[in-house]
Each structure stands twice: as structure tokens, then as C-alpha cells.
């Protein structure tokens with residue numbers, strides 16, 4: 001369902017060109033749980049942004065559910081994000097002045113759903129992450145782990161087929177971080193495609209498949225259980 | 238995008254930072270307030286002026302006779318017969334002969350008081366009411382009786398309200414006061430109440446001239462005004478054969494002229510107040526631009542969740558519109574109350590017009606929407622990843 005073909009993303013910084021993605025070819029099928037790992041600056045977020053239709057590649061083609069999205073304009077990409085993709089960010093990215101439930105409703109709001117149906121679905125998603133009692137609170141009244149669960153509920157609300165999580169545990173302690181990953185696994189068990197970005201090997205090992213990036217290239221793509229997935233000669237931090 | 242939610246959020250963010258909201262809205266508040274004050278007081282003043290004019294007799298037609306050369310003239314009798322032959326259109330006529338002679342009550346001079354020679358029909362033409370005594374009569378004209386009727390100010394000021402039966406010295410002769418008029422304009426000194434009326438025949442003698450340069454006519458009804466004017470004009474044209482030899486102006490024309498002048502004045506003032514609305518709009522734009530920058534991350538989040546350009550744009554435009562609408566409402570409330578306070582202070586009944594209120598509310602919303610467009614568009618065009626990375 002996700003097909004990246006010869007994806008390049010170049011940034012021009014004065015005279016130098018940063019090759020954030022340097023020829024990526026990647027297929028992710030429905031129902032997979034993929035962890036994208038790599039050192040800081042290896043291009044994970046750039047890759048994720050392109051998969052998430054938040055950014056377009058400099059060259060190459062990206063097909064999502066068979067649709068070529070690499071040349072779409074902003075508004076059409078917005079519709080794709082709204083329909084097919086759910087995001088979980090490292091910094092939760094909840095809107096502080098909206099109530100928890102209103103935050104969860106946002107993707108439904110932009111899909112044009114009526115307000116009562118929106119509320120019903122948002123509460124259902126909150127229930128799914130075990131936070132229906134916090135629906136009326138402000139995000140700031142919740143702990144970090146709870147806020148991350150709200151952002152997962154928000155990602156789930158629109159019932160997308162793919163959930164993209166960029167370092168979702170980065171701001172959490174290891175215990176809550178593990179809970180979040182376990183929850184993502186549950187979602188994967190329900191059939192949702194999960195793409196997880198992490199630089200934490202122990203977290204990556206919870207995925208079924210690991211894609212390792214280095215300097216914008218894929219240096220490993222395979223089973224999480226393979227010893228190669230975790231240790232590569234040039235990487236040990 | 239959901240209008241209600243944007244609206245509610247706009248109200249909320251106004252509530253959160255009240256001081257800032259107030260500053261944002263200040264220009265709008267001042268602009269709308271000023272427009273309301275100006276229009277309310279302007280309308281009040283117009284009403285007052287109209288009432289005053291109407292109190293002078295709505296059917297009044299003022300005729301000025303300058304004459305062309307000494308060879309042609311028109312006599313009072315000719316004017317009287319014009320009225321008598323056309324009673325369908327003309328109800329009454331009176332010569333008005335101004336005198337500039339000294340008037341004294343005992344030894345006290347009546348410096349501010351005007352002296353006018355008139356006929357017995359004058360009271361009807363001007364709608365004068367008596368509080369005591371009688372008005373001048375036809376016989377007084379014929380006999381050139383030394384009688385006068387005084388205005389309420391003269392009676393109050395020189396006879397402690399009891400002028401009837403007393404005497405005034407006019408041009409060295411003694412005139413007995415046969416009537417005291419009711420208060421009319423209520424402005425005291427120098428006003429229509431500060432008047433002494435004598436028979437016009439006496440005034441002609443005092444002036445040592447039989448010339449009458451002013452006549453007041455009254456039309457039989459408001460509808461008859463045009464006919465009456467036409468009759469008078471025809472008559473005068475027959476004598477003088479020169480349109481510049483006379484002027485005819487009806488009270489309704491005077492009212493029209495007055496309201497044209499007032500409308501022009503009002504438009505100028507409203508335009509000035511409008512400039513402050515413009516400044517208010519720029520203030521809103523400024524704060525909205527700041528707000529867009531501050532909320533870059535929020536915009537990024539919304540876009541990542543599927544908000545299209547127009548969703549973001551309408552959110553910020555609704556916010557700007559709501560801000561200026563709230564400013565407009567505050568301005569209206571402030572303007573209406575200030576207009577009544579200021580009106581009381583200067584003795585005008587302020588009239589807050591529904592039109593003025595509706596229009597200024599509409600204008601303030603429009604100002605917000607127009608000046609909110611640029612910041613809103615800036616927000617709409619933000620790139621989602623740049624916006625998400627912003628902090």
C-alpha cells in the first residue's frame with residue numbers, strides 16, 4: 001500500500017546540498033508494523049514526512065493505495081492525510097486551548113462530519129485509549145503518557161489505514177514508552193499498518209520489520225528478529 | 238470548516254487575553270462609537286432644527302420684494318386682495334416691517350429686542366399663542382393704534398411676567414401692551430420670544446417709508462403650498478416682469494435646504510470617524526499577523542490532520558470578524574450611552590438610529606473580514622512541516 005520509488009529529497013544550504021533522502025525504495029504492505037531506525041540526521045523524519053504526505057520528494061514517485069501522491073498540491077494532500085493517515089508525534093502536538101475531546105475531533109472536523117457524530121467517534125477513540133474520563137480536560141492537565149494516548153486517539157478517530165509515529169516515545173519515560181508501543185502493537189493486531197520511527201533499538205525490536213537508514217539510504221531492510229537488524233558495523237551509540 | 242467552532246474559539250481567545258483583545262478592538266470601538274455619537278447627535282439636532290422650523294409655521298411662505306426701480310411697486314392692498322381672491326390656496330398674508338427704533342420699558346432700554354410691524358393675520362401664519370390679552374386687530378392697522386403685543390421673554394424680563402396693560406416707549410411714543418405671547422422657541426434673549434409686534438402701519442410711519450419688503454403668507458394646506466407659491470410668483474412677475482425683483486421661499490424648501498446642509502456636515506464627520514475604523518482594521522490586521530506567527534504550530538497540527546487552505550483561512554477570517562464584531566458591539570454600546578450623555582449636556586435629544594447601529598455593526602464586521610484576509614491567507618499558505626517544526 002505504501003510504495004516509494006527512487007525517492008530523493010535534497011536541501012540546498014548555501015553552496016552545499018544536503019541529501020536528506022538519497023534514493024529510497026521501499027514497499028510497505030497493509031498490516032505491517034515497520035520501525036524505521038537510524039542515527040539522528042539519517043533522514044528518518046524526512047522519510048516519514050514524505051510517507052505522511054506532509055512533504056513532497058524532490059524526485060521519485062510515491063504511491064499510496066495505488067494513488068500517485070508525489071505531485072499533488074497542498075489541498076489534495078490534505079485530503080489524503082485526512083482519509084488515510086494518522087499521525088503520532090514526539091511532542092504530542094495537541095492544541096492546548098482545545099479540550100481533549102475537541103483535539104480528538106479535529107480530523108473528523110476537517111472531513112466534514114457533523115458535530116454529534118464527531119463527538120461520538122471522538123469519545124469512542126478516547127475510550128479505546130482508556131481516557132474517556134479526561135474528555136473535558138485540557139491537554140496540559142494530563143501527564144505526558146496520557147497526552148500521547150490522546151494523540152493516538154486523535155490518529156485513530158478518522159479510522160485511517162496507516163498510523164505514522166515519529167519518535168512517539170522520545171519524550172516519555174521507558175515504562176510509559178513501552179505502554180505506548182504495546183498499544184501500537186494492539187492496533188497492528190487489528191490490521192492497521194504502523195510505521196514507527198525510533199532511534200531506540202529496544203523499541204524497534206517490538207516491530208515486525210526494521211528499516212535502517214544511514215545518510216538518507218536504506219542500509220538494512222528485514223526481519224526484526226535478525227541480529228543484523230540491531231547491530232550494524234558503523235552504528236553503535 | 239465549522240463556523241460555530243471557529244466562532245466559539247475566537248470568543249474564547251478574546252476572553253483569554255482581554256487586555257490584548259481590547260487593544261486590538263480599540264480602533265473599531267472608537268470608530269464605531271464616534272459614528273454612533275455623531276449620527277445620534279446629528280439626528281437629534283436635525284429633529285430639533287426641524288421642530289423649530291415647523292414651529293415657525295409649516296405652511297409659511299416668505300416673500301421678499303426688492304423691487305426693480307422706483308417706477309414699479311406693489312402695495313399691501315394688492316397683496317391682500319391676492320390672498321382674498323385665492324382663499325383655496327392662500328390662508329393668510331401679513332406684511333412684516335422691521336423697525337430699528339429704540340424701545341424702552343420705563344427708562345430701561347430693550348437692547349436685544351426686535352421690533353416688527355405686522356398685520357392681524359400674522360399670529361395665524363406663525364402659529365403664535367397668547368397667554369394673556371389679545372392679538373393686534375384689523376382696526377389697529379386702520380387706526381394706527383398705539384398698541385403692541387410682546388413676546389414672553391420681554392414680559393418676563395421687563396415686567397416680571399405681567400406685561401399686560403403696561404406700556405412701552407417705541408420711537409418716543411407710548412404703546413400699551415394689549416397681549417403677551419406664549420413662550421415659543423425657549424431660547425430667551427434675542428430669540429423669537431424677544432419680540433415686540435406693532436401694527437405695520439405704525440411701523441411704516443416710524444420708518445418714514447410705506448415700502449414693505451417682506452410678506453409672510455401661509456398656504457391653506459401643505460399641499461396648497463406649491464399652488465400658493467405659483468400664484469404669488471405670477472402676481473409679482475406681472476408687476477415687476479423681473480425674476481430678480483422678488484424672492485419666494487416656502488418653509489418646506491427651507492427645511493430641505495437645512496437638511497441638505499446638515500446631511501453634508503454629517504457625512505463629513507462620519508467620514509472622519511470612518512478613518513478611525515480604517516485604523517482599527519489595520520490594528521486588527523497587525524494583531525492577527527502576530528497571532529498567526531504565534532500559532533504557527535497549531536496551524537501545522539491542523540494541516541497535518543487534514544485542514545485545507547480554505548479551512549485555515551476561514552478560521553482566521555472568522556476570528557478577525559468576530560474580534561471586530563465584538564469591538565463594534567462595544568463601540569455601539571459606548572456610542573449610544575455617550576451620545577445620550579453628551580446630548581443631555583448640550584440640550585439635544587440624541588436619537589440612536591437603528592440604521593446607524595446596523596450599518597456600523599456591519600461595517601465593523603466587514604473591516605475585520607477584509608483586514609483579516611491577509612493574515613488568514615498567510616496562515617493558510619504555511620507549509621505543514623515547517624509549521625510543525627516551528628517553536
Ligand SMILES: Nc1ncnc2c1ncn2[C@@H]1O[C@H](COP(=O)(O)OP(=O)(O)O)[C@@H](O)[C@H]1O
Pocket residue numbers: 011012013018019020038039040041042043044045046047
Ligand atoms: N528543512 C530542512 N532544511 C535543511 N536541511 C534539512 C531540513 N530538514 C532536514 N534537513 C536535513 O536532512 C537530514 C535528515 O534530517 P531528518 O530527516 O530530520 O533526520 P532524522 O529524523 O533521522 O534525525 C539532516 O541532515 C537535516 O539536517
Ligand SMILES: [Mg+2]
Pocket residue numbers: 044045046
Ligand atoms: Mg527526526
